[in-house]
Amino acid sequence: MADSMGQLKRLLSYLREHKLHFIAGLIIVLLMSYTNGVIPVLIREAIDGGIVTGKYRVAVRYALLVLLVGILNGAFSFSGRYLLVKAAQHAVYHLRMDAFRAIQRHRMEFFDKTYSGQLISRITNDTERITRFLSFRVRMFVYSVFLIIVSLYYMARMNVALTGVALVTIAVVVALNTTYARKVRPIYDKIRHQTGVVASVSTGSIAGVKTIKALSVEEHIQEKFEKENEELYSLNVEATKITALYGNAPFLVMGIAMSAMLYYGGRAIMAGTLTVGELTAFLTYMLTMTWPLRALGFTIGDIQRSLAAASRLFEVIDSAPPDVDPPDAVELENPRGEIEFYNVYLTYHTGQTVLKGLNLKIRPGEKVLITGPPGSGKSTLLKLIARFYEPDKGQVLIDGVDVRKIKTSCLRKIVAYVPQEPFIFNRSLRENIALAKPDASMEEIERAAKIAKIHDFIASLPEGYDTVVGEKGVTLSGGQRQRIALARALLLEPKILLLDDPVSNLDAETEKRLIEDLRGILEGKTAVIVSQRLSMAKLADRVIVMKDGQIVEDGKPEELAKKGGLFSEMLGRGGWNGE
Ligand SMILES: Nc1ncnc2c1ncn2[C@@H]1O[C@H](COP(=O)(O)OP(=O)(O)OP(=O)(O)O)[C@@H](O)[C@H]1O
Structure with missing residues (x-):
C-alpha cells in the first residue's frame, strides 16, 4: 500500500509542469458533475412548479435553465477533458522520454537479459495505460463519485x-x-x-x-x-x-x-x-448515473494496474546506470592507440566464464587478426575494448588508462567498432553515415565514404546521399552495408578500429576488394580484426589464435604458418584464401 502510494506520488510528480491544467481540469470536472446533478432538480421544478400547476412562464423559465445548464455542461465537458488530457499527455511524454533515455543508457548486459518485446511494450502499452489512467480514468472517477454524492444529496432531500x-x-x-x-x-x-x-x-x-x-x-x-x-x-x-x-x-x-x-x-x-416532479427527478437520476457507475467499476480495478504499469517503467528508469562518467574520468589527448588486457576475467550473465585471466598487449598502429574456432571469445575481446562489457576482474587499458576511466565521449571517438552485421537505419545514407556525428559537414561525410570506397556507388544513385535505405528505400548488398558501417566509423577518425568479421557475409570477389581497400583505410590506426577467414591475415602484422577463451598462438602470420599449430592447421584446410 505504502509502495502504491509512493508510485502514485511519483507518477503525479510528472504532472508538475502542467499542475495548473490538471487542477483546473479537475475543478471543471467537479462543476460538470454538479451541473449534471442539478438537471433533475430543474426538471422537478418545471413539472411541479409549472406544468402541473399550469404556470406556463415557470415551465418555460426552467426549460431555459435546463438548456443553459446543458450548454454549460458541454463547455465543462470540453474544457475539463482538454485540460486533463493535455496535462496527462504531457506527463506521459516526459515519462516516455525518461524511459527511452534510460533504455539507451543501459549497458549491453541489460539487453542480453531483457526481451526487446518487453521493452517495446513498456514504452508503448504501459505508457498508453498510464495516459488512459491520468486522463480518462481519473476524470471519470472524480466525475462519477461527485455526481453520485450530488445526486444522493438532492434525492435525500426529496424522499x-x-x-x-x-x-x-x-x-x-x-x-x-x-x-x-x-x-x-x-x-x-x-x-x-x-x-x-x-x-x-x-x-x-x-x-x-x-x-x-x-x-x-x-x-x-x-x-x-x-x-x-x-x-x-x-x-x-x-x-x-x-x-x-x-x-x-x-x-x-x-x-x-x-x-x-x-x-x-x-x-x-x-x-x-411525493410529487410527480420528484418521481421524474428520481428516475432521471437513475438514468444519469448508469454510465458513471460502470466507469467507477472499471476505475476501481484499474488503479492498481495502472500503478503496476508505472512501477514497471520506473524500474527501467531506476535500473539504468547514471548518464555521467565517474568524477575522475579523463580525456585522452593525442591517443597513441595502444591496447592492453591485464589479467582479464569475464563472465556473461548466463554464468559462462569466457575469459579467465587474459593478458595481451597490442602496440600502437599494429594490425592484429584474431582468429580461432567459433565461440572461442574473439568478439568478446573487441566488445571489452569498446567497453560494451566491463571485466569482472583485471583491466582493459588504452594508452595505459583503464577504459572505465576514459570519458565515454572520448572513448567513442578513439575507438570505432564495426559489428559483424551492421545495422542500417531506415533513413538517408547521409544520416546513416553521420549517425555518430550528426553535425558532420557534407565534405567530411563524403571523405569518409570515399575512404570506405562507397562514395562512387552513392553518387551513382539518383538521390545520392539523400537516398533512403531500408524499408521502401534502396536495398543494400552485404558488402555495401559493411562499407556504410566503415564510413560511419571512419567519420570519427578513430585511432583504434575494431572490425568484427568484416568479410563474413561477402562473396570472394567483394572480399578481395575490401581487403585491398582496408589496407589503405587502416593506415596509421591500430586495428583489431576478428575473422575466421584467413585471407584477412594478409592485412595483419600479427595473428592471435584463440581457443576456449585462451590465446593459444601469437606471432607474425608467416611464422605461425610454419609453426605447425592451430593456425597452420587452419591454413592447411583452406590456404591463405581459405575460410
Ligand atoms: N552477450 C552474451 N551473453 C551471453 N553469452 C555470450 C554473449 N556473447 C557471447 N557469449 C558466449 O561467449 C562465448 C564467446 O563468444 P564470442 O562471441 O566472443 O565468440 P567468437 O569467438 O567471437 O565466436 P564466433 O566466431 O562464432 O563469432 C560463446 O560461448 C558465446 O555463447
Missing part, C-alpha cells in the same frame, strides 16, 4: 425511502461492474498479448520471407499463424460471453430499481407524499 432504493442499487451495480471488470480484464490482457503474438508471427514471416520461400515452408508458417489466430478468436469469444453475462446485468438491476421506484413512487404520489 428518504426512494434514496435508500437508489443507494442499494448503486452498491449492487458498482459491485457487479467491479466483478465484471475483474473477470473480463485478464481476458483482455490475454487478447492484447495474443494480438502481439499474431503481430510478431506476421512480422517474423514478412521479415524472413526469403528464408521461408527458399525452404518452401509456407505451409508450416501458415499453420503456426492459424494456430495463433485461432487462439485470438477463442479469447475474443470468451470475452464476449463475459460481457454478455456480466456487462448487461447492471442494466437489469437498474431496470428493476426503476420499476420499483415507479411502483412505490406512484403509490406515494397517490398518497400525496
